[in-house]
Amino acid sequence: MQFLARILPYIQLILSAILIAVVLLQQSDSSLGGAFGGGDDAGGIQHTRRGSEKVLFNTTIVTGILFTVAAFIALVIR
Numbered sequence: 001m002q003f004l005a006r007i008l009p010y011i012q013l014i015l016s017a018i019l020i021a022v023v024l025l026q027q028s029d030s031s032l033g034g035a036f037g038g039g040d041d042a043g044g045i046q047h048t049r050r051g052s053e054k055v056l057f058n059t060t061i062v063t064g065i066l067f068t069v070a071a072f073i074a075l076v077i078r
Contacts, residue, residue: 005077008070015067022060027053 049057 001077004073008074008077012067012070012074015063015070019060019063019067022056022063026056026060
């Protein structure tokens with residue numbers, strides 16, 4: 001348990017850097033109008049993720065879950 005308490009902050013730092021990187025790498029198709037409730041999508045066309053975009057999306061989800069689990073473990077062992 002003491003080993004986990006020493007190494008957990010480093011794991012959280014690595015996970016947070018990976019999470020920031022994969023979020024920033026994701027492509028955003030929304031314009032500034034989309035932030036204010038507007039948008040220029042033609043009638044709500046759905047976008048299907050394929051290839052590397054899908055891998056990046058799934059990596060973001062998994063990294064976010066791992067970071068959350070690491071944060072809860074840090075709360076429990078302190």
